[in-house]
Amino acid sequence: MFSLFLGSLLIFGGLIAFVVRYSSQSPVTRASAATAALALVLGGFGIFMFASAVSVSSDETGVVIRTLGADLPPGHIVAVAGEKGPQAKVLGPGWHFGYWPWSYEVEKVGTILVPNGQIGVVTAQDGKVLPGGSVFAPAWKSADDMLDATKFLTDSAGYRGPQLTILTPGNYRINPRLFRVELRPVTLVAAGEVAVVKANAGEVYTGTDKITVNGVDIVPQNYRGIWRTPLSPGAYNLHPEAYQVIKVKTTQRVYTYQRMDRTAPAGGKSRDQSQHGADYSISVRSKDGFTFPVDVRLSLSVAAENAPYLVALLGDPDRVMKDEQEDEELEILEARLVLPTARAALRNVAETLGALEYVASRSRVETMTAKLVESEFRPYNLTFLGAFIGAIGLDSTEAGQKLLLTQTDKEVASNQRATYQQQQQAEVARQQFIRSREEADQQKQLVEAEFAVKTAGERAKAQIETAKGEGERIRITAEARKQSYDLLAAAIGKEGVTLLESLRLVQEGNIRITPDILVQGAGAENGLNDALAATILRQQSQPKPVAK
Template sequence: MIPIIISIVSVLVGIALILWLAGFRIISNDKIAVVEKWWSPKGNLEERIIALNGEAGYQPQVLRGGIHFLSPLMYKIHKCPFVTVPQGEIAYVFSRDGKPLDPTQTLGQVVPQCNNFQNVRAFMENGGQKGPQRGIVREGTYIFNLAQFIVITNEKTYYLPLGSNDDYKTINKMAEILRERDAFKPIVIKGVDDKVGIVTVHDGPSLNKDDIIAPAVGDVSSESEKYHNNFQDPEKFLIAGGFRGRQHQVLVEGTYFINRLFATVQLIEKITVEVGFVGVVVSYIGPKGEDSTGVGYSHGELVENGYRGVWAKALMPGKYAFNTYAGKVIMVPTTNIILKWISNQRGTHNFDENLKEVSLITKDAFQPSLPLSVVLHIDYKKAPLVIQRFGDIKKLVDQTLDPMVSAYFKNIGQTKTLIQLIQERSEIQMTASSEMKEKFGHYNLDLEEVLIGTPSASENDNKIEDILTQLRERQIAMEQIETYTMQQKAADKEKELKESQSRAAQQRFLTESEINIQIQGNEGKAEFQRALQEASKIKAIAEAEAEKEARIGIGKAIAIDEQVKAYGGPQYQVAQEIMSKFTQAIEKSKINIVPNTLVNMGNSDSGSGNVFEMLLGLLVSEKLGVNFDMNKDNEDTRVLKIKEAILKSMEEEETEQ
């Protein structure tokens, strides 16, 4: 068995030796092999690494998976993995061999024929350069000759060690730079962030001496030979005439696969012009433009948009992807600007932070401090002129408006007493607003209004305050008078109101009273009519009764007359009646009719001087109002007087009824 085993082993060794001598190689499908040639009849390489013409050295072609026959006496095989670039990442390539870079170059030029660096021969034969490359490798799996190319990804660096420490250090340093720049991920600018990308190119020709920002080139998509698609194609950027340095063209929202060795990107805020403002652009770049201000304007030039200088047209409210390295935007408010010459008070725009009250010397030698507020407006069309003249609004306020306004009111103060300054404030405001409009207009400003406050005294001056106190007390007294007057009027109105309310409350009763008055008036009228009728009736009855009584009286008079004649005259008739009544009285009073003593009146001629006779005569004359002369009137005369008196008495009684 031993000879058989020896024979088998010898055969196997012989076969192995034959295979080894034949160069039998097995390469798995997930690997590649870089072929290194030990020697060649064509000689060795002197300055290159890759042997393009069969010389000894690293061969440009790589071996893929499978069985290969390469004699170990001539070739050495270096197995390498595939290069995999993860999704959404970028890989960078460093070439070990190729043409040297030009003195002005930073990166090797892109060779389109090399199929993303997978064809070494095409790369070398078409001008491929050694060093870091402008071209990048996007996501995917690639077959690279790692003797020629070093591929740097975020997770791993793919390369074939050549035994040089310097080579290893260069690769690591390059990887560190890329990680610092976050270069393995594309640049993503989100719209919600309101950012723009400022690009700085690190390759290409340098800028001209008068330029600080590289002008935009190759940004027209219709020009396919020059359109570099936002710096993603370095070769087209350079063909279009791009310069290294900070670029005027910016990146807006989107995703950009840019080689960070070729260009870096800085994100800055967009320029936002708020409502109520315009943005005046001062451009640092561009060709020299023609002045649009005319001959009469000697404070500078305004140029059309896109030229170097102050742009004649301001930016309207909105958002702008403006490169702040290529110029600046000065915000000018188009709403009313309030400037306050008042300590510790500021307007909304804070342009008046250095202003304070204006110190005056009045006509009566007081030194008050006058607080002021000035309202002005800047026409948006004139905003560039204001910026061209003053640089910004703050300088306008501090260097021009402050001294101008202060001098104007100092002049006003010298012509007014302190009381006039206080009491004539309205007139001074109107005059100031009118006179200062022209001065403000000279600086392309629209003056809206001038507002004057109350003059105040300095800390050590109490005289002004005394005057103000007197004025305040005077005003308080006047206001009190006015208040009392108004209160009196209010009281009168309140009284009228209460009367109206009471009248309204009693309206029902008033209405009822008025109706009752009307009813009573109507009833009174009816009663009056009834009274008239009753009076007429009574009058008629009275007249009838009077007529009756008159008739009866006349009849009685005639009868009495006859009786008188029958009894011997009126004296006897009256005496008879009197005596009858006298008798009745004596009967009731029980008086003696025959006196104990008889008194004689002493009339011996007539023989009738007794008391009874004289008494009867007096009674009749007094009763009827007839004066008898007992010595002269005869009997007929007395009867006639009595008759006349009776008739007269009856007529008077009728009249009274």
Template sequence: MAILFIILGGFLVLGILFWMIGVRVIPNDKIAVVEKWWSPKGALDEKIIALNGEAGYQPELLRGGIHILSPLMYKVHKCSLVTIPQGEIAYVFARDGKPLDPTQTLGEVIVEGNNFQNVRGFLNHGGQKGPQRGIVREGTYAFNLAQFIIITNHKTYYLPLGSKSEEGSIENMAKILKERNGFTPIVIKGSDDEVGIVTVHDGPSLNKNDIIAPTVGDDASNNMTYHNNFQDSEKFLKAGGFRGRQHQVLVEGTYFINRLFATVQFIEKTIVDVGFVGVVVSYIGPRGEDSSGEGYKHGELVKEGCRGVWNKPLMPGKYAFNTYSGKIVTVPTTNIILKWISNQSGTHSYDENLKEVTLITKDAFQPSLPLSVVLHIDYKKAPLVIQRFGDIKKLVDQTLDPMVSAYFKNIGQTKTLIQLIQDRSDIQEISSEEMKVKFGHYNLDLEEVLIGTPSSSENDNKIEDILTQLRERQIALERIETYSQQEKAAVKEKEFREAESRAAQQQFLTESEINIEIQSNKGKAEYRRALEEASKIKAIAEAEAEKEARIGVGKAIAVDEQVKAYGGPQYQVMQEIMSKFTQAIEKSQTKIVPETLVTMGGAEGNSGNVFEMLMGMLISEKLGVDFNKNSEEVKDDRAKKIKDSILNSLNNENKDDFKDDNTPIIE
């Protein structure tokens, strides 16, 4: 035990001896901040770092190794080396240095400070206290933690000085940096189609007429002012940059930007689709010369980069456009369809507030007229349209709607309802031509006006009644036309059937035509034979007539002679009658003489057969023979009648023939 105590005592004495001598051992992964207790040069008043050997924190550090410093004069504060991981950023807060100017928020970057590792160079060359513009990238650094407070993503490195307000300020600063995601670089990916809008928090303020800071220091050939997209804050300010939102934007890439100096907001790129152009309305830039011409009185068009409406639109594509420095109004270059129809709108939705035009016709109807207008905007004239109206929606609502409505109201007053319906095509054609001039006045190209069918309101059925009558009238006309066509079809069908039948009976028709020709020839032959036979018969007849005539004449002469011989014609007549009567009785076998004859007494002239007397009286009465006439008179009269009868017969039948043969007619 005694030996143990002796050994421990020896180590204790040795340690006290080393301490009194001032031997300090610093590991290689550590640094030591030297604090001087006292000095013949006195103490510091307002500073923290003693640059001239005064009492206080010394600017130089003790690195790894053995150092001899008297504990009676120096206090050594061992600190860890600061390591910044790859892909991260560390921020620096200086405890000592020149105060910041009233317009400054961050201390200047001092190149001689060797990235904040040379405290003496930092302070001797005007280093400022407070948060610094410069940042620390990945690596291991030996910082004097009495002068600089290093804020990293996971830890804050500093040498406590016992000030609660300082600790609160450091904690607040670290909190702000975390909120701004300030410990990692800004990465903008091309796949995100985003751009970064930068807001600088240090530097001189903007003029009262500026709303956004102009682009400065973007010329990579000028090494003195090229700040490489806000990554070199000192060069940005040297180039004349202002605090506030910047016109220059960040595109795809990785940027190590001090978030205390500048913050970044992400917005989407402006895309001008195919079928559109983008008219730029710039809020910044110098005043440019008007390029719209003297005849254009609705505003000015300026060149690119000037304040106002640019005279050249952006063609389809993606643009890293700062929407805080201006706006891009997309104007369709394809056909725009505007529908004056309730609850309907075109592809671009510019007509969502439009509805049917209410008309008052000449005959006092109030129909609603649906319309569609097809128009086109020349991409070269798109800036003129935007300069005049602001956007296409305002153009439609404030100008085209009242103009088109008034035009068709005027047309409606000159037309009856039926004319409005029946003349729709003519009205459509005329309105298209006339309204092209009106649309051209607004730098628009009218393609076509399309007119729909007028309709009535919900509580008015009169227009529908008119339309019903027109439909019925048209149906009647169509029926007439249908019947006419059907009639023509029937005629054609009949002709077709006849042709078809004729074709089917062609053989028989041919044969019949041949037969007709044969029969015709036969008929002609028979006709000739008939003519010859007729001539023969005529000749025979003439001969027979002449024969009969001559026989008749002979008979007449014979009768005349008989009459003369028998004493008169009445006897000849009686003879003939009695002969006929006798023959009739004989054939009928009638008993005309009774078996018993009763005779009556009387005068002598009255005796005889009673039947004979009755027949005599009957015959004489029917024949008109007067038996009391003289026989000569009766004879002459009878002969004359027979003669006349024969002569008449001969004259009527053969008179011409006798004349042809030069034969004398019997008189």
């Protein structure tokens, strides 16, 4: 204001100097007055213009507020046609003139910095009213177009309320009377999970391939509904209110129910990363009325492409909620699907088997349980990896202990009976072996005897045949010799034949001539015959060796 007063005073003095110039008769006085008047006017005008100047630095924004002019239209708070109040146009860095203090106020504010890893969520405080059924204003082609307040408020382009267009990292000069900016973190999707996007803004999809699950539409990207293609690991600039992000783990999930204290997992691990505690595993009742706990482990996973269907059915499956029935915090997926399904499957299987049969048929129970669980998981598009039965706690109850003891005694008796039977069978087998061995020995002797009999018979037959042959040979030889003797006797006489035969026998048998036995007869002519006869008699009297 002092600058305005000083400028006005100088201009007024200059005007007086001009009046003095024209009223003076002296040329020198007139020239001096003219110079002084011009200097005063120019100086006053300069000071006056300086009073309307505004300087804005590079990191500031000048917000202009007009104090003179027409009133704003009802329902508007930012002027675009020179009305009183905050003006749409803001002042950038540099000097700006014409903003007279009596007509304008310039408010300097800092620029908006959106750092890395964050986004700016914009809300417009003026503009057209949002169309019916819309929560967010339509998206702009660029954030710069949206932040141009004059363009935003003219041509019916901008809507008041939350803007779908967000500010990415950078420095922005905005009109704070028109826009309010809130910093939010970017959407981060870690490895081992996907992000299912539920869009609350955008056009309604009318394609024939639209799928409706549990009353929720599963649609392509950029349409309203659950996007059928989830976001893979990475960073995304998404409006946090317009696009609700539900993260779903795609790693293997293991749910274990066993007898242990119900305590919080060590190290702050989530339930899917640790053993799921329970006072009992899962209590079942057998066909014969025995109740006992069963430890079981279920393994499953969610494929990335199936995550939108699971979200449509369960909402946020990994969100932890207080389960009133279990009196502990469980994931929604576990509380609403996994645990009830595991219980139902194990109990349905137990109803078809006796207690001892249930204990003895672990693999069969696993197979039957797995089939039932898999059929329940199929509508949720879950990838079921298997059910694994752990300890079966039939011995945890008094009735079960008695049943097991009875079964043990029965098995011991059965084993003893089987042992006795085996021993008896072994003794019978041993006796049969001895009998068979003795029979084999006797059979051998019998065969040998029969063979000896046959051999003796054959030998006797052979001897008979030999004897017959020998007799026949002797007969033929004797007949031949007799005939030869008869012919020889006819030629040389009987005595000559006897003498020749005796000499032949002596030669062949090495018979001694001197007799061991002397035979003498009467007459001299019989002396030689008597000697030979004695020798032959001696040899005939000696025993012959028996042929072997």
